[in-house]
Ligand SMILES: Cc1cc2nc3c(=O)[nH]c(=O)nc-3n(C[C@H](O)[C@H](O)[C@H](O)COP(=O)(O)O)c2cc1C
């Protein structure tokens with residue numbers, strides 16, 4: 001999959017094109033429906049599939065203090081899109097100028113002399129200045145052309161009368177409902193990070209841990225203990241982890257740690273992926289070290305049970 005960043009680069013692509021339009025944070029199951037449709041349509045129209053999205057969220061310009069946390073890091077998003085056989089992702093740099101582009105202009109740039117076979121979007125897609133462009137606007141505007149407009153019905157969250165959305169998934173993660181996040185994303189919630197040195201106390205407690213700084217741009221589950229999976233050097237391991245600042249000890253900082261089962265290699269400096277499968281309990285300030293150790297043994301048992309059941 002190739003990445004492009006401007007309408008000029010888009011114009012260089014002479015193949016027939018099928019676009020999928022949206023923000024696509026998280027590539028949740030609703031997004032996957034739209035993307036699969038675009039890939040399928042591209043195949044039958046002998047065209048290339050192009051995801052049209054933004055480098056950053058529009059709120060980075062409109063309300064920087066309200067920018068939502070991300071559900072997927074860009075490198076991970078690109079791996080997912082490649083695995084879905086997408087040909088290109090166009091990530092438009094987010095600028096005040098881009099936000100002023102009207103729906104009419106935006107459609108014109110995307111479609112005029114661009115050799116477009118089809119445009120795919122979900123029923124709730126909006127675009128252009130003030131979000132005035134929507135599926136019926138696109139249908140109407142492209143009516144006189146031979147560009148197919150494929151509007152996908154919204155995939156609902158099964159427990160709610162709402163469509164799956166990045167917003168609902170962010171809420172689930174922030175409330176520790178990791179099972180909901182997994183169901184709606186179609187994969188466990190995860191982030192990538194570099195293993196840093198901790199206090200090297202874990203091994204003396206019988207629970208050595210990988211320590212990661214929390215990626216500031218990402219949605220972070222609440223402080224507490226989790227059943228985790230961790231990918232190290234391409235291999236997945238089970239584990240039990242903690243997000244928090246270890247209130248039992250002094251001079252700590254907010255981080256994520258995972259005790260990886262059946263693993264004893266030194267991986268400082270390596271990039272790993274941590275998945276959050278289920279929330280187990282909140283963090284506790286223990287008065288005695290032995291109470292923390294006993295509790296971690298209980299947590300380990302619980303995590304093992306959860307991870308063998310999923
Ligand atoms: C499963 C698990 C549960 C934990 N629960 C707590 C807790 O409730 N309270 C706390 O202060 N620290 C908790 N921790 C963090 C430990 O205090 C920490 O892993 C230990 O002090 C080692 O730190 P280090 O990696 O910096 O050496 C937990 C860690 C794990 C792996």
Ligand SMILES: Nc1ncnc2c1ncn2[C@@H]1O[C@H](COP(=O)(O)OP(=O)(O)OP(=O)(O)O)[C@@H](O)[C@H]1O
Nearest residue numbers: 022023024030121122125154155163164165166167
């Ligand atoms: N549940 C869904 N089912 C089908 N298509 C969807 C669903 N949710 C979004 N889409 C479509 O996928 C594309 C990308 O969606 P987008 O990221 O803009 O919205 P979202 O997931 O609802 O996020 P937010 O919660 O931020 O509004 C759009 O074309 C949108 O209409």
